[in-house]
Amino acid sequence: MIATDTATEAEAERLLRALLHVDCEPGGRTWNYETCRAIAPLTFEINRIKKEKDAIILAHSYVEPEIIYGVADFRGDSYYLSLKAREARAKVIVFAGVVFMAETAKILSPEATVVVPDRNSGCSLADSLNGDGLRQLKALYPDATVVCYINSTADVKAESDVCVTSGNVYHIVANLPAKRILFVPDRLMGQNLRDELKRRGVQKEIITSDGTCIVHDEFGPADIAEARGRYPGLKVVAHPECTPEVAAAADFVGSTGSMMKFVKTSAAPYYLMLTECGLVGRLQVEAPEKVFIAGCRLCPYMKLNSLEKVRDALIAPRPDQIITLDEGLRLRAARCIDRMFELSPTI
Ligand code: 13P
Numbered sequence: 061m062i063a064t065d066t067a068t069e070a071e072a073e074r075l076l077r078a079l080l081h082v083d084c085e086p087g088g089r090t091w092n093y094e095t096c097r098a099i100a101p102l103t104f105e106i107n108r109i110k111k112e113k114d115a116i117i118l119a120h121s122y123v124e125p126e127i128i129y130g131v132a133d134f135r136g137d138s139y140y141l142s143l144k145a146r147e148a149r150a151k152v153i154v155f156a157g158v159v160f161m162a163e164t165a166k167i168l169s170p171e172a173t174v175v176v177p178d179r180n181s182g183c184s185l186a187d188s189l190n191g192d193g194l195r196q197l198k199a200l201y202p203d204a205t206v207v208c209y210i211n212s213t214a215d216v217k218a219e220s221d222v223c224v225t226s227g228n229v230y231h232i233v234a235n236l237p238a239k240r241i242l243f244v245p246d247r248l249m250g251q252n253l254r255d256e257l258k259r260r261g262v263q264k265e266i267i268t269s270d271g272t273c274i275v276h277d278e279f280g281p282a283d284i285a286e287a288r289g290r291y292p293g294l295k296v297v298a299h300p301e302c303t304p305e306v307a308a309a310a311d312f313v314g315s316t317g318s319m320m321k322f323v324k325t326s327a328a329p330y331y332l333m334l335t336e337c338g339l340v341g342r343l344q345v346e347a348p349e350k351v352f353i354a355g356c357r358l359c360p361y362m363k364l365n366s367l368e369k370v371r372d373a374l375i376a377p378r379p380d381q382i383i384t385l386d387e388g389l390r391l392r393a394a395r396c397i398d399r400m401f402e403l404s405p406t407i
């Protein structure tokens with residue numbers, strides 16, 4: 061069924077109501093009635109096919125706003141989207157995010173066909189360590205409890221004792237009985253974890269591998285000092301994948317979900333968001349009264365998602381768009397994620 065002119069116009073108006081305030085777009089794209097009208101037939105078609113195929117779309121907050129507000133059923137951070145994948149009863153899950161997130165959805169919802177719009181949507185953290193690399197590290201520290209950040213491949217999860225996200229890492233590690241923790245694959249989050257445990261008076265040895273996020277490791281304390289000079293009363297909001305120097309100089313450090321909550325409940329007029337620009341787009345939609353000063357960065361992997369690729373993956377996924385996992389490996393990876401759900405605070 062092709063959308064009628066009236067249906068397309070209604071769809072364009074729906075999109076415009078959501079996207080009107082977004083202005084942190086790659087290439088300086090602006091949202092007005094014409095740009096919304098141009099994509100309306102596509103979002104209309106995707107939403108129709110979704111129902112026909114018994115599919116849902118999960119979107120991480122870093123992907124393009126037309127995916128988040130045009131076609132996604134659930135939008136949020138890694139923890140929230142994992143919960144939604146675990147609860148899902150749909151036949152098909154389209155994961156607009158990066159491959160490790162779609163793998164996590166497949167681990168938690170094995171009956172569903174899980175597809176990714178673009179197979180090249182990797183992640184510098186997940187790609188920094190594989191199962192063999194982790195087995196070698198484990199041989200060096202056989203007494204350590206192995207904690208993997210969710211930004212890791214399924215084979216790394218299968219080799220780990222417990223998985224964590226940016227929202228529950230401090231709580232879970234602080235409460236583990238082991239004194240020695242092998243934390244992979246984010247070296248900077250590992251350093252932030254060491255600092256936070258020290259602040260809480262928790263004694264643990266944290267050993268890390270050497271991955272970093274190519275988006276968050278680029279921010280420096282000089283960016284913060286310069287922005288504070290220009291905007292008195294500015295709040296600096298950072299992700300725990302940033303360097304410890306940035307984390308120490310920020311007003312708030314947390315998952316993308318908790319960063320959003322912080323901004324929405326704070327009275328300050330100006331914000332510097334030390335994270336991916338997609339999150340600023342979400343806040344421009346959901347907290348339009350706040351001012352976000354320039355400073356966010358783009359994740360090239362997240363930006364591989366597009367409405368066209370979402371549609372194609374939904375209609376007839378190519379083999380490279382379908383997530384498949386060996387069942388033994390999936391079960392072992394599921395154990396470490398289930399452990400996270402058991403140990404996680406409500407966030
Ligand atoms: P969140 O789970 O906080 O959204 O982080 C995911 C991520 O990839 C950050 O770079």
Ligand code: SF4
Pocket residue numbers: 158182183184185186211273274275276301336359360361362
């Ligand atoms: Fe990976 Fe960094 Fe992109 Fe997040 S922002 S998906 S950690 S490369």
